[in-house]
Amino acid sequence: MSIDKETVKHIAHLARIELQPNELEKLSLQLHDILGFIDKISGLDIDKVSPTSHILPVSNVLRDDYPHVSLPAEKALENAPSKKGNFFSVPKIIE
């Protein structure tokens, strides 16, 4: 399986990463190799392997509906690049 540059550009956009032309070139090649590596799986006989979504054989991990102590707001906001009062502040989002 190969990957074209347009797809890499699209993925970079979805990830909000700006790529320079040389980076695009380099990453396209690397992704191509990685996908080629993963492609080896399609050569395996997996008829007898059932699909899974998780690598560990555990299920129904649940917790009781019991409150814990939350972070104090000032602690939660401590690393915020920008804040206003008790709010995180971000560049204005227009819907």
Added chain:
Amino acid sequence: MKYETVIGLEVHLQLKTKTKAFCGCAIDFGQPPNSNVCPVCLGFPGTLPVYNKEALNYAIKVALAFDCQIQEHTKFDRKNYFYPDLPKNYQISQYDLPLSRQGHMMITSKDAPKRIGITRIHLEEDAGKLIHEADASLVDFNRTGIPLLEIVSEPDLSSPQEAFDYLTGLKSIVEYLDVSDCDMEKGSLRCDANISLRPEGAKELGVKTELKNMNSFKGVKDALVFEVSRQTELLQSNQAMVQETRLWDADGGRTIVMRSKEGAKDYRYFPDPDLAVFIIDQPMIAKIKSALPELPQEKLRRFVRDYSLTEYDAGILVSSKGDAEFSEACIQKYQGHDKKIMVNWLIGPLLSEANSRKVKLHELKLDKNELLSLIGLVEKQEISLLSAKSVLTQAIDTQKPVQVLIKEGNLSQISNTDLLQQIIETVIAENTKSVDDFKAGKTNALMFLVGQVMKKSAGKANPKIVSDLINRRLS
């Protein structure tokens, strides 16, 4: 050409658990911003979500109440997108193995039952709240991670009214289950609508519009009504329909197109590796099923059967759980043979008192025993029905006992024949034409004369005795 309307609804419900879906932060509305947050719901690296047992329990209850098939294997997936109200940059949701599928709900359409399919009910988590200021957007993550259920209907709804009835029915069922506040104005229930038109009888669906930003059931209905006429106009003038998202502008009474987010639909779902799968086996389902309360439709059927109510009357009484319980308690306390009398009080005077006060029936400040004693006095003809209704209003206003109110208002019914006779003589003297009409065989004239006596007695005369007396006097 005639068109038919096709509507499907997506409802998001906040579950009213004590804590969030994946962390122990309390769900406590009205707290200062960013005070119910922790490293898990803030999406800090290295934290691990663990799902809330009660949320799963609530969700299965809802799925069962809508007759869904619970999936034996279910899992969480990540829905990836960037938005400032989403600290992890993905929402934990469910993609290809949702909690449940293939449910349904019944509504009444054109006096006939109609089955509305439910495609799926799945688990997810709420996002934070944004406040837009002139130069910045402010983020409060208190709401982030509150457990949500998404209930997706099939495109089985054929009119804005059906959509409204579906929402009302859905809310009623969820309220009976006591798992969500279902308050659209407060955001604990949210609804998006997909609507398209197609030539009548056509099989394939037309181009749809997704409607957002409605904050009441009426808003959903109004937005759909607007959209039906907007789309009809477009189609009739042969203009191309575009698939788009539109926002309901309640003040302007119209929908406006929402600026589309580029690539917004590329969510790149994949299984959340932080969360193990759930295996929901039959014993677990059976256990939850056995604990389900009586649901509105069952209660309706039981009211019809046990209390000889009409479907219509029963439908009014069961629509809210509180009202149904209040009504049933009243009906059971009522000793009379004909339960219909109590029912008529409930859906007549009491409901109108509730409506005029904008509260639910069961929220009226009225002691059931006072209501029973009032009805008893009417039956013993100690007070007229007319006076009784005004006593009811006062009893709710003042919370005084009805006996006291009747005494204070001097409202005891006049059954004293001598006293009534005097009034009747005056009425006969003043209404010679009606007297002649009565003698000529017009029975309506009797009703009129009785009415005049009632008026003169300020509603206190016993109409049955008055009627007998006039009859005797004039024949």
